[in-house]
Amino acid sequence: MAISRRGLLKLGVSGVAASYAPPPTFTSTTQTPIGQQVGAGTRKPIRLDRNENAYGPSPNAVAEVLKNANSVNRFPSSSDALGSSIASVHGIRPEQILLGAGSTAIMSMAVNAFLRNGRRLVLATPTFELIGHYALANGAQISAVSLRHDYGHDLEAMLAAVNSETGLIYICNPNNPTGTLTDRQSIDRFLEKLPEWVPVIIDEAYHEYAGGSGSYVSFLDRPSLHPGAIITRTFSKIYGLAGLRLGYAFAQPNILNALAKEKREMEIGSLSLAAGLAALADTEFTARCVQRNQNDRQEFVNQVNARMLRVLDSHTNFACLNVMHPAKEIIEHYQKNDILLGPEIPGMPNYVRVSFGAPEEMREFWAVWDLLGEHRMAM
Ligand SMILES: Cc1ncc(COP(=O)(O)O)c(C=O)c1O
Numbered sequence: 001m002a003i004s005r006r007g008l009l010k011l012g013v014s015g016v017a018a019s020y021a022p023p024p025t026f027t028s029t030t031q032t033p034i035g036q037q038v039g040a041g042t043r044k045p046i047r048l049d050r051n052e053n054a055y056g057p058s059p060n061a062v063a064e065v066l067k068n069a070n071s072v073n074r075f076p077s078s079s080d081a082l083g084s085s086i087a088s089v090h091g092i093r094p095e096q097i098l099l100g101a102g103s104t105a106i107m108s109m110a111v112n113a114f115l116r117n118g119r120r121l122v123l124a125t126p127t128f129e130l131i132g133h134y135a136l137a138n139g140a141q142i143s144a145v146s147l148r149h150d151y152g153h154d155l156e157a158m159l160a161a162v163n164s165e166t167g168l169i170y171i172c173n174p175n176n177p178t179g180t181l182t183d184r185q186s187i188d189r190f191l192e193k194l195p196e197w198v199p200v201i202i203d204e205a206y207h208e209y210a211g212g213s214g215s216y217v218s219f220l221d222r223p224s225l226h227p228g229a230i231i232t233r234t235f236s237k238i239y240g241l242a243g244l245r246l247g248y249a250f251a252q253p254n255i256l257n258a259l260a261k262e263k264r265e266m267e268i269g270s271l272s273l274a275a276g277l278a279a280l281a282d283t284e285f286t287a288r289c290v291q292r293n294q295n296d297r298q299e300f301v302n303q304v305n306a307r308m309l310r311v312l313d314s315h316t317n318f319a320c321l322n323v324m325h326p327a328k329e330i331i332e333h334y335q336k337n338d339i340l341l342g343p344e345i346p347g348m349p350n351y352v353r354v355s356f357g358a359p360e361e362m363r364e365f366w367a368v369w370d371l372l373g374e375h376r377m378a379m
Contacts, residue, residue, distance in 0.1 A: 003180070042212070045340050046339045046358075048339060050355060051176065051206075051342075051355045052236070052242050053237060053238060054358045055288075055289050056239070056240050056318070057240035060278040060281070060286070061239070065244075072084070072270060075270075075271075082099065082280075086248055087143045092220075096251070097249070097254075098248060098249045099268055100247050100248065100267065101245040101247070101264075101268055102246060103203065104233040105245070105263075106201075106248070106249045107170075108134050110131075110201055110230060112137050113262050114167040115138055115167045115168055116305055120163075120167060121169070122142075122145065122169045123142070125145065125146055126177055126345050126348060127172045127177075128149070145157045146347065147175070147178065148182070151178045151312055151320075152186070153316075157195055159190055159194065166199075167198075169198060169201070171203065173202060174206045174316045176349075177351075179312055179318055180312055181213055181313075191224050191226040191229065194228075201231075203232045203233070204218055204233055205236070206220065206316040207220075209262055209290065209315060213315055219231045226256075226270060230251040230254075230255055231250050233247060235279060236274075239279040240279070241272070243267075244272040244342040246268060258265070266347070268327050293317050298358060299359070299362065301319075304319075309321065309322060310322040312351075317355060318342070319354050320345070320348070320351050321351060321352050323351065323352050325348060328349075330352050330372075331343075331352060333368070333371075339368055
């Protein structure tokens with residue numbers, strides 16, 4: 001009997017102890033995709049692919065969007081209030097902050113500012129790829145340095161890759177797509193040895209999820225003495241505002257000036273400014289999301305252990321799961337069952353990145369995993 005994901009869930013089956021016959025083959029084509037059962041196209045896919053906040057934005061941020069919707073005939077007003085608010089959260093001055101339409105807009109500014117004339121970007125692999133795409137589109141060269149065996153940045157090798165051509169360095173901590181940390185001491189040692197003229201982005205997009213680890217200290221909480229440090233943060237993760245495109249950078253004035261020259265006028269819309277302010281103020285919502293993510297992460301590890309799988313130590317709202325099989329096939333299997341996972345990871349062909357969804361979404365994730373059945377286990 002072939003049992004579908006939805007059927008499994010109706011039976012209340014979510015763990016490895018599920019008493020159903022596994023499908024006879026690895027391929028999921030014998031299973032009816034869930035979307036088709038309820039009428040193709042009528043059911044949204046479960047999105048475990050982009051590390052968004054599964055619990056949405058703060059209701060206060062939504063209320064601000066609605067409240068300001070009737071004024072969008074007007075150009076956005078000044079972003080000073082949001083800049084001041086961010087600065088006060090971090091105990092710094094507003095002029096130490098530059099806002100952008102997402103932290104990736106800041107990265108794009110940095111690429112334009114510092115990677116002219118074929119200069120070189122040094123970054124890890126695998127890491128968050130967008131800055132590399134921006135750099136290549138800008139005619140820059142790239143030095144990609146493999147992560148260490150513990151999936152931290154290999155900062156000694158990255159330092160060795162720095163030369164007179166280097167225009168920019170990118171460090172993502174915690175790292176996407178691995179979810180792993182590079183300890184603060186190693187980054188400090190790296191920055192001490194790095195020539196002062198080299199700007200370095202430290203991307204803290206997942207900062208709020210990393211809180212529990214002793215080896216993680218934000219560069220906003222304890223700034224670096226390196227004059228080229230550019231710390232980026234986003235409203236797309238814990239604040240749940242990915243669709244509104246809001247991020248910011250903290251850096252020394254000369255660096256911020258160089259970035260600001262590359263910024264488009266009024267690039268942040270009025271609804272984003274309003275929602276950003278409300279999201280920042282709703283610390284209760286943020287704390288709840290952090291707590292939920294901790295629970296979701298622990299539950300994910302429990303399910304991994306129950307199936308004798310392996311997962312990298314996650315300090316984020318996603319996990320990098322060893323699927324012991326070509327990731328491409330697993331991603332396709334999930335796609336057929338209307339669940340989207342992260343893309344294939346360069347150099348890690350047997351790993352998939354799974355964003356943590358709400359508990360009911362994760363029950364579906366594991367039910368679809370279990371559809372792989374004995375065939376996968378035998379591989
Ligand atoms: C490491 C990292 N930085 C930045 C971003 C995107 O930031 P934003 O939406 O602020 O441009 C992401 C999104 O997935 C990310 O993983």
